[in-house]
Structures are given as structure tokens and as C-alpha cells.
Amino acid sequence: IKNKIYNPKAKKSALKVAKVIVFNDDDEVLDYEMAKCCNPIPGDVIFGFLTVVDGIKIHRSDCPNAIQLRANYAYRILKAKWVNKNEIDFIATINIKGIDKVGLMNNVTQIISNQMNVNIKSINISSSDGIFEGIITLKVHNVTFLKELTDKLGKVEAISSITRTYKH
Incomplete structure (x- = not known):
């Protein structure tokens, strides 16, 4: 039997993912964090970027870093869209x-x-x-x-x- 360590942050993050953003054409639910460079909010056009260390970061399409990320790391870009937008601040x-x-x-x-x-x-x-x-x-x-x-x-x-x- 594996020991499980309670991590309230992980549980909260999983709940947030299920309610706010889905990825790719099949509405896949994945863990993510909001990029601090552009602070996306529901209604913004967004994309996911798969980082090496921090998992998926959500960026606004007009983020100052978007052009560089898409040009240099297109293979790490994920389609993303908002769902159930009015439940979270x-x-x-x-x-x-x-x-x-x-x-x-x-x-x-x-x-x-x-x-x-x-x-x-x-x-x-x-x-x-x-x-x-x-x-x-x-x-x-x-x-x-x-x-x-x-x-x-x-x-x-x-x-x-x-x-x-x-x-x-």
C-alpha cells in the first residue's frame, strides 16, 4: 500500500481545472497554472504552453511572450478554451x-x-x-x-x- 500525502493545493488545482479550462479538440482536462506575465481571465483568447519544469501555463494570445513561444516552441503549444467561466475570480x-x-x-x-x-x-x-x-x-x-x-x-x-x- 502506498502512503498518500495530503496536498490541499493539488486537490484545489484539480477542482479548478475541471471547472475552468479544457485543452485540445477533445476538451481534455489537464492540470495547469495561469502565466504571471499576462494574467489571463475568462473571455481572453488563450493557449496552453507546456513548460519543461512547471507543466502547462495558460497565456493570453496577445501576451508579450506569445510570439516568441509560438515561433520557437510551436510543438509545446496546446489549444485551450474556457468553460464554466463565472464560478471563479x-x-x-x-x-x-x-x-x-x-x-x-x-x-x-x-x-x-x-x-x-x-x-x-x-x-x-x-x-x-x-x-x-x-x-x-x-x-x-x-x-x-x-x-x-x-x-x-x-x-x-x-x-x-x-x-x-x-x-x-
Whole structure:
């Protein structure tokens, strides 16, 4: 009889795989991790990359590393697609810029937390000469939900730009 070591991370990972991403044309369920270089969320076009050490990493098709991975390691690319997308939260990071005004960050956090019911993982805002720039890391369900959130934030008069960033 083999001794089994309880590994809660492995069990959690297996559950996540069954609910979120399938691979190849036959919807194969495999273990994977999200690539930290591009932080894919449901709704993004994705692919799997079979690494030498860390197994399958899921990348956005527009990831900064995608061209290099596909060009040099095409034989390690796996088709991947999302399934049951709304059950799990994913990390997404946005960069916001605009005119610094009293109460602006209160408005932003009210939209994110109260109106959209989104959990803020981190927020970093700085201001210089009346212009602010901020990086907000959020937990969202999918890219459609993130777009709805950024559209609402874009209606705030003092915000001039909102972009999704790769790093968090």
C-alpha cells in the first residue's frame, strides 16, 4: 500500500481545472497554472504552453511572450478554451490616469466595490502637478465583466484613460 500525502493545493488545482479550462479538440482536462506575465481571465483568447519544469501555463494570445513561444516552441503549444467561466475570480490589473480631484478615489472605489461588487486586491495611486496615475488590481469573473467595470470607471469625469496591464 502506498502512503498518500495530503496536498490541499493539488486537490484545489484539480477542482479548478475541471471547472475552468479544457485543452485540445477533445476538451481534455489537464492540470495547469495561469502565466504571471499576462494574467489571463475568462473571455481572453488563450493557449496552453507546456513548460519543461512547471507543466502547462495558460497565456493570453496577445501576451508579450506569445510570439516568441509560438515561433520557437510551436510543438509545446496546446489549444485551450474556457468553460464554466463565472464560478471563479481571476486577477486583473488596470492602470488609470486623469486629473486629481478631491474625492476622486472615493468615487472610484465606490464604483468598484459597491456598484460592481468587485474585490480590490491592491490599489496604488500617486499624484503630481494635478495629474494622478494609479494601478488597481482586482478580482473579476471574466473579461466582459472587466469591460463593464472599466466602462463605468470611464464615465467618471476626472479619469482620462483606463487600460488593462499585464503585470500586477
